[in-house]
Amino acid sequence: MSLVLGVCVITTAAAHAATLRPAAPGKHARPAPSQSPQKPPRATLAAKPETVEVTAQRRDFSYPEAQHTPDASTRVTADRLLSRGIVTLRGLEYIAPNLTIQSINGTASTNFYLRGVGFNDFTQNNMGPVLTYFDDVPFIYSGMTDGMMFDMAGATVTPGPVGTKHGMSDTGGEVMLRTADPTDTWHAGAKQDIASYARSRSEAYVSGPLAKGLTFRLSGQTQQGGGWQTNPLNGDHLGDADLWALRGKLRYRPDSHTTITLSGHFTQDDSQVVTGIPIDRLIGTAALPKLAWQQAEWGMRPQFARLIGRPAGLKPGEHNQYWGADLNISHDFGPATLTSISAFNTERRGEYTDQDATAQSQADTYRDIDSNVFTQELRLSSSHSEDRLQWTVGAMYERSRMHQRFFFDYTDYVPARGYMMSTTFGLNQESTSEFGNISYRLPHNITLWAGLLHELDDRSISNLQSVIYGGSTRNFHGESTAANQFAGQIGISWQMTQNAMLYYKMSKGFKPGGFTANNTQLQAQLDPFKPETVLTYEVGFKSDPIPNRLRINGAAFYNDYHNQQILGTVLIPNYGPDSEITNAPKSESWGFEGTIEARPVERLFITQNFGWQRGTFQNFPTVNRAKTNAYYAAHGIWRAINDNFSGVDMGQPKLTLNGSAEWRQPLGHHYGLDFGPDWLYRGSQAMTPGGTGFYRLPPYFLLGAHVTFRPASSHWQATLYAQNILNRHYSESGGQATTVYMYIPGTPRFIGARLSCDF
Template sequence: MIATQVLLSTLLAGAQAQEVPAAAGPGAVGEVVVTAQRREQSAQDVGVALSVLSGEELARRGVTNVNDLQFQTPSLEVVPAFGGGQPQFRLRGVGFEDYATNNTPTVGIYVDEVAYPVPAMTRGALFDIERVEVLRGPQGTLYGRNTTGGAVNFISRRPTDRFSAGADLEYGSFGLFKGEAFVSGPISDTLKVRVSGIAEQGGAFQRNRVTGERLGDADRLYGRALLEWTPAAGVDLLFNVHGGRDRSEQTGLYLFRPFQTRGYGIGTPGPVIPADPEDGKQTGWGLQGLSALVGTAPGARPSRDNDSWGASLTASLDVSPAVQLTSITSYEKLKRRELADWDASASRESDVFWGSDAEVWSQEVRLASSGQQRLGWVAGAYYSWQGLDERFLSDRTDSQAAVVDISYRQRADSISGFGQASYALTPVLTLIAGARYEHERRQLRDFVTLRNGVPNFTDGNRDTGLDEASGKLGLEVRPARGLMLYASASRGVKSGGFTVYNSRVPDQIDPFRPEILYAYEVGFKSDPARAVRLNGSVFFYDYRDQQVLSVVINPQSGSIGRIVNAPRSEIYGGELELQLAPTARLHVSHAISYKYGRYNEFDDVDAASVVRGPDGLYTGRTIDKAGLPVPIAHWGYQGAVSYALPLGARYSLETQADWSWRDELPSFLGPVYDLPDRWIANATLTLRPDEGRWWIGAYARNLFGEKYDLTRNFFLPNASIASPGRPASFGVRLGFGL
């Protein structure tokens, strides 16, 4: 099978195939316009490593959630958090391992310029998207929030000047149905509206190993309404209201090693459950005890009961012919209720529940230069307030004779000023400089861990924050038409926070510090011919106080899990992207990436060495990890090819294939939990008339049926579990527009 996949990759080629406008002409890769630097530019004129995917490409490749982006973008990994599934973004190896809801990500997620600082809020469906821009490296001098890893920008389609409407329907394997639709057009000369939505049902590919019941059906509904008002020349107001509900079943975990259950109480062995097949189609659950505690229906399955909604107002005003003022006011709300079974069995060893209420207010104001000038600049201010009230329950009746009930409140507010300027010294040479200063206060309040109703400790208030400067210096050189060389040095900052899940002793919730990343990058962007585009970059990251999930020693309790700071580490690597358009109908592209990281200074606790001494206190030794690798995947490659085959004088058959290979992903838990390398390939066929707005097609996703896991972990010494990727699936699509 691997040989077949390698052969296919060799014959076809590509990755990151962009939608090429018809106006680009025969044999041209076309121009992609982005707003990555807060103004419209050709992607080839932006001195930053970035990749762009159009909405058409996302739909054709079956990308309906942010987790699937990792198979389409160089150096990006999106790992679902253990058990909960909330996305954990990692760009160029810069990521954050934490399944809690309360801490900030290393990669900033923006939807229509609004930041989503709570990872669980980013799990909604992708629909009616114009494009996705993925920027690699620290971002902060142009954005409201500061990040160390990069930024992912989702840009929705705007209301249209003329009436238009359309729908895209899909039916696939395992009873999956998905429908997406929109209506757009003017209400008056100054007012336009666009309403869009998506619904998804079915798709369960797993069954209970004992009862045969299905698990994994989707039940999602999301919608968005955009109202654009231009009351006068130079004035544009965009009101965005959106929301959704998710009543889907969870993807079940499976046992990749035999599981010795406790089953009947502490110290009493239960039955041994054999390892499940590696295809992940077999799972197990038993949530009756937890269901009674949280008031869900008896016989509940691993599932979600989540609601989200939000609104934003983006106002743009031309202050003068050369200056534009932009204001973005937003509010986002998430109500999260989720059940999961971490031991993947009917045994009550680790059944969990999330009850989260999160909200985010933000306000951004910025001034920016307009038009093409020698001096281009952006200056702004940003304020954000976050509130999180959360309850996290673990039913460990059979493993520890306990139910652990954690609750807390967290508040975070930040205010920052940022700006960046570029100055063209000559037509060839441009200098770039940016700066940012940020103040943040983060408060943990009323934290309590109840074990069978008895609190472990009472001092549950903690505070942390930051007052940090960051910035960027860059140089762009354009020695010839179609060629740009760039270099940059930047400093990024990620907030500190608190370890809140399963924290049973006071020092476990003590804050960890912010992390700092010094990033150095050089690259080039080139169009050596109309049909050829070649971009590349190399980078070196100097990490300070990297946030790492590890353990610390408590003299009274032994080893306890906590996020700690590794004093010094480094990551280096690069990417190379190639696009080809030999004819107007054929488009091919490739992207390859490499990264490697190691610790330079980190004395980590050896959890296996922790013992209790004669005095009743626990001690242990540390491991000097200086020179040891940071657990990240090294190589990545993705490819795509598309060809429009004419059928007579009236129709075209569009053929498209894309694939992705990811290197082995090491785990900090040890080799048993490493994720093996994997190939994922997809293909589509779409029939379209040359005149008319309808199409019909068929698709295959995970075409070769690759068996792969999204994450691996364990609960206590016994249950080694994995979250499987979707198996091979096939389906048909029907679309039409007006």
């Protein structure tokens, strides 16, 4: 038997990979912490000894222990991340239900929507409703995770309020990512992926012992090429990746009770970005360029290049640098385990986007961000999972510092503006929280649990200055906001049989307020938006009606929101409509989601995720951007058309589907061939409250396929794959900067080959 760590596969000479149940220490990262304390009953635990199980076939129903955990989390192995080609956060929406992750104007920055919970933070200076974690470290600014999804051990997507067992409170949920750990024996591996448009992705790692009790792992990746947009005006090419990243881990085990892990990472990203396609001219009468789906126009004036200190002829793209380190110390005292996680992360970002989607300079934007985040978590948990009583207590401290500069070129936006301008500001933020969770297993396999969290958050914005070059300079006084809130969770679960469980839980989530700082012209634009709270009711089930043949999991939910944070609109006199994060006083959403995994015949394996959701505003007064733009187009005067979106749909895709099918064909005793399709469907999405027409993204369906050849003994595998095999034209997101409404187009057909080997 040989262990193939890079792709999380164990193989025997007789067949495909076998699996670990559970993972052997030091071979794979431990599973993500659960948001609920359910444990298998003693009888179940006795039936699942902590041994390595070697079988003649790959175990397709992964994470069997999670079938006894009352949650709606989607857990994904490293092997599945590899087979689906998921190398960025945005790729996770291909494997989880009710999840939307969208690029901000085609850049590396992302917005999350989980069960419809999320908001468009185009300034990227606020905590999102869905938090991203790498190895238990929270990244409150998701852009800081750029380039980190390589050498992975697995991923977990958890919807709903979180924070009573680890980390920070949030309203939408969390994405927990695990990177591969150091190993006690020597291993090394590499992957090479080459595809259409000269796209290349390379990855390698080496891992092993350095001294008694001391192991290490060093891994890295590069991404190059892949640009598929061209400029019809001059034939320029756009969209090539240019990224490299490194990660190192040292793990020291001085004794059997103590583990100390020091990790560090570095990313340099100079990739070009996808530029939008103009859909409709909102202001002015100039004709929009007629572009094919893989074409885009952009342009930078030399004067703007000098202002931002970048070279003339700069293409839309990133110039980003991220680095960080974390120290994880765990000690088992016997009855309890103490864990300390300290982390420091920084970003230095320079990002140029052409937000008018034309060769004119009507909304050329450059963003410069310097920020750092320090987090410290300390938690004490019960050590023995078989005990009826399980508990966790802990505390979290988080501090961030940020300085941003936005530069805008509105020279061709006449007569309304016709100038270049900049906005600069500083942001200081600090929060502390205390949390606890307790569960108890009653007779008849009924478990009760409850959790509580208290959080104090303070943040302030300062030194905001807005400069119109050749015109006025405005200085604004600082603003601050504080929140002092409780969150929590209670629930009950019933393990009806060894293979079936029901649960119900009620959770309250909390997320602090913040600021919108962009194109600031009035002091009132700096008024902070309020904290967001949600009361979530969830009922679900997990079942393996035919063990190792059929698994069906599902959950239904209802969210009752107060002061939901959402991107609204304000009208600035003699300036125009501007985006501003605000609060919808009352709103609600509901829906359901589920996963079906099936092996109807011996060699066919099917996975299908489905999600359905609806949401409406019950009270949301704001400026109606569509009507306000229409009034200006008709009369040439800015007049705010106010509206209340009570009863209006929130706009998130109602139906999402994703899945895959694979046929695994042995080729004699020594080789195997895996092949099959994968698919994704996403319903239409309103990009503004009450959006219709071009303000709503059309639905789309994407189809992919792969063929993988692998030896049964094996240290390597070769794959041919196709993404968007039907070459569908679809829009990933959309938005408005000034004069036009644009769509960010999705990627065309990519055909590629991937070779990976591990020793």
